[in-house]
Amino acid sequence: MRALWLAFCDFTPFTRLIMERHRKPILDSTSHTSTVVEPHTAYPYRLNFYDKPPLYEVTLEEFETAALDRLRVLAEIESSAARNRTWEETKKVTETQCKKVLPLNSNTATSTDRHAERRRDHLGHFVLRLAFCRSEDLRRRFVKSETTLFRVRYDTDDTREKDAFLQSRAFNWTLVSAEEKEQYKRQLIAANQHSRDKVDERWLANEPFLKVRWTSVPDLVEKRRVFLKGGYAYVPSKERLSILLEEFQNNLAQALEMTSRSIPNLDEDSRLLPILNNLSHGFIAGVPSEWSGGSGEAAGDEIKADMIDSLAPAHFPLCMRIMHESLRKDRHIKHYGRLNYGVFLKVLGLSIEEALVFWRKSFSKFTDDEFTKRYKYNIRHSFGLEGKRQNYPAKSCQQLLTTDTPEYGCPYRHFSPENLQTALLSSYASQGLTVADLPEIMHHVKEQHYHVACTRVFEITHAKQGVQKGAGIGDGEHVTHPNEYAKRSMELSRPKTEESDKMAVD
Amino acid sequence: MSTDEILPEVFLTYYRRLYPFKSLFNWLNHSHQPSRLFTHREFAFTLPGDIYLRYHSFNDADDLKKEVCKLNPERFEIGPVYNAKPKDKKTMRKTALTPLQRELVFDIDMTDYDPVRLCCAKADICTRCWAFISAAVKVLHRALQEEFGFKHLMWVYSGRRGIHCWISDKDAMELTDGQRKAIVGFLTVIPGSAKGKISVRLGSRALPPSLQDALDTLKDRFMSLIINDQDLFIHKHAWESLLEHIPSSSASELRDIWSKDVAKDSADKWEDIRAQAIKSGKSGSQQRAAMQAAMEDIILQYTYPRLDAEVSKHRNHLLKAPFCIHPKTGRVCVPIDPETIDDFDPEKVPTVQQLLDELDSAASMGGEGEGGRAEHHSDWERTSLKPYVDMLDKFTTGLMNEVRREKRAADTTW
Numbered sequence: 001m002r003a004l005w006l007a008f009c010d011f012t013p014f015t016r017l018i019m020e021r022h023r024k025p026i027l028d029s030t031s032h033t034s035t036v037v038e039p040h041t042a043y044p045y046r047l048n049f050y051d052k053p054p055l056y057e058v059t060l061e062e063f064e065t066a067a068l069d070r071l072r073v074l075a076e077i078e079s080s081a082a083r084n085r086t087w088e089e090t091k092k093v094t095e096t097q098c099k100k101v102l103p104l105n106s107n108t109a110t111s112t113d114r115h116a117e118r119r120r121d122h123l124g125h126f127v128l129r130l131a132f133c134r135s136e137d138l139r140r141r142f143v144k145s146e147t148t149l150f151r152v153r154y155d156t157d158d159t160r161e162k163d164a165f166l167q168s169r170a171f172n173w174t175l176v177s178a179e180e181k182e183q184y185k186r187q188l189i190a191a192n193q194h195s196r197d198k199v200d201e202r203w204l205a206n207e208p209f210l211k212v213r214w215t216s217v218p219d220l221v222e223k224r225r226v227f228l229k230g231g232y233a234y235v236p237s238k239e240r241l242s243i244l245l246e247e248f249q250n251n252l253a254q255a256l257e258m259t260s261r262s263i264p265n266l267d268e269d270s271r272l273l274p275i276l277n278n279l280s281h282g283f284i285a286g287v288p289s290e291w292s293g294g295s296g297e298a299a300g301d302e303i304k305a306d307m308i309d310s311l312a313p314a315h316f317p318l319c320m321r322i323m324h325e326s327l328r329k330d331r332h333i334k335h336y337g338r339l340n341y342g343v344f345l346k347v348l349g350l351s352i353e354e355a356l357v358f359w360r361k362s363f364s365k366f367t368d369d370e371f372t373k374r375y376k377y378n379i380r381h382s383f384g385l386e387g388k389r390q391n392y393p394a395k396s397c398q399q400l401l402t403t404d405t406p407e408y409g410c411p412y413r414h415f416s417p418e419n420l421q422t423a424l425l426s427s428y429a430s431q432g433l434t435v436a437d438l439p440e441i442m443h444h445v446k447e448q449h450y451h452v453a454c455t456r457v458f459e460i461t462h463a464k465q466g467v468q469k470g471a472g473i474g475d476g477e478h479v480t481h482p483n484e485y486a487k488r489s490m491e492l493s494r495p496k497t498e499e500s501d502k503m504a505v506d
Numbered sequence: 507m508s509t510d511e512i513l514p515e516v517f518l519t520y521y522r523r524l525y526p527f528k529s530l531f532n533w534l535n536h537s538h539q540p541s542r543l544f545t546h547r548e549f550a551f552t553l554p555g556d557i558y559l560r561y562h563s564f565n566d567a568d569d570l571k572k573e574v575c576k577l578n579p580e581r582f583e584i585g586p587v588y589n590a591k592p593k594d595k596k597t598m599r600k601t602a603l604t605p606l607q608r609e610l611v612f613d614i615d616m617t618d619y620d621p622v623r624l625c626c627a628k629a630d631i632c633t634r635c636w637a638f639i640s641a642a643v644k645v646l647h648r649a650l651q652e653e654f655g656f657k658h659l660m661w662v663y664s665g666r667r668g669i670h671c672w673i674s675d676k677d678a679m680e681l682t683d684g685q686r687k688a689i690v691g692f693l694t695v696i697p698g699s700a701k702g703k704i705s706v707r708l709g710s711r712a713l714p715p716s717l718q719d720a721l722d723t724l725k726d727r728f729m730s731l732i733i734n735d736q737d738l739f740i741h742k743h744a745w746e747s748l749l750e751h752i753p754s755s756s757a758s759e760l761r762d763i764w765s766k767d768v769a770k771d772s773a774d775k776w777e778d779i780r781a782q783a784i785k786s787g788k789s790g791s792q793q794r795a796a797m798q799a800a801m802e803d804i805i806l807q808y809t810y811p812r813l814d815a816e817v818s819k820h821r822n823h824l825l826k827a828p829f830c831i832h833p834k835t836g837r838v839c840v841p842i843d844p845e846t847i848d849d850f851d852p853e854k855v856p857t858v859q860q861l862l863d864e865l866d867s868a869a870s871m872g873g874e875g876e877g878g879r880a881e882h883h884s885d886w887e888r889t890s891l892k893p894y895v896d897m898l899d900k901f902t903t904g905l906m907n908e909v910r911r912e913k914r915a916a917d918t919t920w
Contacts, residue, residue, distance in 0.1 A: 135601075136601060186715070187715035190708075190712050190713065190714060190715045190718065191708070191714055191715050192708075193708040193711075193712035194708040214654060215677075215681065215685050218684055218685050218687070218688030219688070221688045221689070221691070221692050222687065222688040222690075222691030222692060223691065224691075224692055224706070224708070224714040224716060224717070225708065225714075227715055228653040228654065228692075228716065229652070229653065229655075230652070230653075230655040231653075231654055231655025231656070231677065232655070
């Protein structure tokens, strides 16, 4: 792990000295979980500017899971931005997601292991720095979503703790003196009229003002919402979040640049690179789904081979519908298509017996003998009944987005825009998707938010069941797994159309 | 001169004998010894036939001059300082060349003023519309100095219908793209679309302090320029768009008056608005304040600087170098003193042909033309280009003094 920490630091002799001093006890230590710092002094606050890298040993598993969970939160933040969610909505969605996978309690919470939470937060952040420092685009996106996460936490933080945190760190501001306030009275009052408070002389007297270089608050400057004089901005303390965010953002951007220059040093550790590569895919392809049904076990009720023709058009996501249609059209589908579609159906609830019936019927241009010889083994293999007997899980969106065989991958990513639009219309027109919806979907595709595009299609085609824009597949979550899409779609149709579904089956 | 094409030989002679390469070098480099500010700086050349060459860089002024004389471009542009020499770009990884520093630049172009001027249109410019530019310079110069604290602002005539501003302060050089965008936002009042109505008020009615100061500068200019000189509101479509700023009840009254009396000139109409404001309510009343705000908005809408935002936002935007020749007008892009900009007359800026004539007559009179090629680098001293080069040199001296002061201050801390 030595190389890892080197990657965070520039190599001035001074830093190196500090690092050596810190590292010594770790290297000498025999215990694997030892930390150099005392739990209580290590993370006195919930908020963290991540100025110091984690200088302690971690297990590979911790390394990966802390990062993955954080990535889930960041991915949700990115999608929120892509979907134009308001700040309040974004905050709510992010908080919910944080509670689930990345809890971070304030000092008043005595029953939780705050140190462990904060250590995990710290570690996850730094692992993701490694994963996302490699390209300009990844860096930009990482900085943006991390800054939003910081803002969410700042917003939800306890006032007293927030103040203590602000005191703990030297920010580049000075307090504006009463004389100076008096001198610029007229301008300070005029520049803050957008405030919700009544801005008058009394307000001015009570509101502390901070003086910073104007470059610390470009957002306020751009909107002319701050008084400028000689290169300094006079920021009322209620707007100090702007200063914080700008500093957070700039520090992180700089640190990422520095990390990217040191990353070649990581090559010597062959354990880390695969993990990091996998993580950086996460932003393109969404986070590996944690959908529990994806584990390889059949979820939901059992499905019969002859139900699939009616289920596919009603409930399958575009990737699987295309697979189904090409199977019906050609009465054949190549190896990876069989594999991807096969495990999808398996997890949907198709038993091995039914699967064999389904594939046998589908491959109608082959004789029984040919079928048994060429395909039966593969099908049984995917159920874990042959060879090394591994019960393969269904492919997640991430896998389909980054597959080597794009013809069986995610159509939103791999299809040309023209083909995708044709496919969308021909597949979903009967479920309420119109030409007018296409520009929005194609916009998400163009921005590379493929899972957002897919989620939007879900919302449009399930509007009849009362799914609203922004609701996603439930609680505003996005599609990260084809099976999740199908399962949710089937759940939605159940109460109302149970009868007719049964009839179709019969 | 005007519309005749300028011959390549004329360009070449100008570059060989007159172009002040040494002064340009000092200005970009902030010191006499070549530094990264010059050696890692991108230059781009425009050759006849729309051939555009990017990512050139040079070791010093002579190196630049040699290449300019070899390529003989119609003009050349200055870009950012990179983390490496731009000419080595081909040998580097694709994304390795990144811009680090760059003067903060602004560009004002007369075409953006077409909706508010009657004297000329498109590329044309006369002394009357120059008043728009000088108003813009006054406002921007004050804002950039007073509000942003910049000291080293150089204004350069673009050769035809606009003006550029180059800010060389260390702080300005190091601004990120995001910060540049923020400055542009701060200084942009007129929305991008030609018809856009300004909206500058904070909260209900307050004018931000920066615009209050701008307004004080622009009030008089609005009267002399828009009302008296351009007489802009004589036509119906012009006064109709003027009325859009005014609260509806007053606007409809004014419309009635003006439709009946088509002969009213802009000064009469402005008086009518003022009368409406006084009629609308007592001093301090809501209606009176709304009319007051409307009149302020109108002044800003018609005279506030109109920036070409894209030029300023990105460090890697290229901008034509000072002292280039405008290929259509033949005029030199000369520096302008913002203090005396009201007296500046674009028609009086020397053209390249005029300068070469001056050289010839100086040579025949003094007989110094035989002095040989070694003398050529200071030939500009014998032409009307001299005051302009002196202006750049003086500007650079101020800049260098500050750089030296800072260096010394940094030294004593050790």
